[in-house]
Amino acid sequence: MTDEIHCPDCKRINEVLSRVGDRWSVLVVISLARYGTMRFNEIKKNLGISQRMLSLTLKQLERDGLVNRNQYPTIPPKVEYSLTKMGESFREPVSALGYWALDHLAEIDAARAAYDKSD
Amino acid sequence: MTDEIHCPDCKRINEVLSRVGDRWSVLVVISLARYGTMRFNEIKKNLGISQRMLSLTLKQLERDGLVNRNQYPTIPPKVEYSLTKMGESFREPVSALGYWALDHLAEIDAARAAYDKSD
Numbered sequence: 001m002t003d004e005i006h007c008p009d010c011k012r013i014n015e016v017l018s019r020v021g022d023r024w025s026v027l028v029v030i031s032l033a034r035y036g037t038m039r040f041n042e043i044k045k046n047l048g049i050s051q052r053m054l055s056l057t058l059k060q061l062e063r064d065g066l067v068n069r070n071q072y073p074t075i076p077p078k079v080e081y082s083l084t085k086m087g088e089s090f091r092e093p094v095s096a097l098g099y100w101a102l103d104h105l106a107e108i109d110a111a112r113a114a115y116d117k118s119d
Numbered sequence: 120m121t122d123e124i125h126c127p128d129c130k131r132i133n134e135v136l137s138r139v140g141d142r143w144s145v146l147v148v149i150s151l152a153r154y155g156t157m158r159f160n161e162i163k164k165n166l167g168i169s170q171r172m173l174s175l176t177l178k179q180l181e182r183d184g185l186v187n188r189n190q191y192p193t194i195p196p197k198v199e200y201s202l203t204k205m206g207e208s209f210r211e212p213v214s215a216l217g218y219w220a221l222d223h224l225a226e227i228d229a230a231r232a233a234y235d236k237s238d
Binding site for chain 2: 062063064065066086089090092093094096097099100104107108110111112114115116
């Protein structure tokens with residue numbers, strides 16, 4: 001292969017994946033897809049994610065239009081998160097990736113062990 | 120929702136996504152799927168990735184059993200990369216995520232602009 005190799009879409013794909021392709025975003029989307037509406041502490045407990053990282057992840061997902069944040073004027077204030085319509089459409093490719101990961105966990109572990117042994 | 124919320128698979132999904140779910144891995148897999156066998160510098164040029172990051176990404180993908188590294192005893196030595204059988208199976212969910220990203224780039228940009236305006 002020569003100079004004419006190029007990936008015209010790579011820069012743009014990269015741009016979006018850098019926003020939505022990180023693993024915490026993936027797991028928050030899978031959780032909201034599975035459980036519907038969730039409160040901050042429910043997601044936090046569900047994923048075992050730190051307060052700071054979840055706060056950051058939710059803000060990014062909200063900014064990208066994937067997650068709705070609904071605040072209710074109760075005492076104490078109640079804040080719930082759910083997927084937007086675009087978030088719902090993100091669910092399918094994201095779940096496929098998550099399930100692929102689950103299906104191949106053992107095979108990856110075996111590959112790693114073999115690789116480390118050959119060092 | 121109450122205490123019984125839990126995501127029994129989350130820890131394991133997280134474990135794999137932390138290995139294979141980063142955006143550079145995604146883009147390297149998409150490139151190899153599209154172009155077949157590639158040399159280091161071809162991937163580098165194709166993705167606009169740094170030498171160091173590509174080297175690290177390829178090593179991780181090789182260790183995870185997703186990418187084959189073939190070295191030929193020529194002068195200078197020729198090293199080529201291609202997807203393993205498991206790498207091929209990873210291609211589908213990864214491409215779906217990449218294409219979703221492309222399809223929704225404009226919508227995400229619009230959501231971001233609206234979010235930033237409301238701050």
